[in-house]
Amino acid sequence: MAVTVSGPAHDYLRPDWTCGGCPSGTPWPCSPARVEYGERYRDLGLTVVMRNLLDLAAKDLANSGQIFDPSELHDRFMAWTRTGGQR
Numbered sequence: 001m002a003v004t005v006s007g008p009a010h011d012y013l014r015p016d017w018t019c020g021g022c023p024s025g026t027p028w029p030c031s032p033a034r035v036e037y038g039e040r041y042r043d044l045g046l047t048v049v050m051r052n053l054l055d056l057a058a059k060d061l062a063n064s065g066q067i068f069d070p071s072e073l074h075d076r077f078m079a080w081t082r083t084g085g086q087r
Helices: 031-041 046-063 070-083
Strands: 012-014
Touching (some): 012 046, 031 046, 031 070, 046 070
């Protein structure tokens, strides 16, 4: 059973970490979520928020038996944070 976490319109769905507001299977954070999180958390430490979500996603994916590349997951969650959601 997928769990939706409230927040931006493009919520993440657990345990797969896909976007609930985009076409099925779109990895989260999608482009709109990046912009929304960049705006929402810029003053509170976007990188800290996304790092915590990265840890949660890695645990969810591993516990559900999904195979993932840790470096790709890191890029997906962290690489864009330096631009505040504009990547």
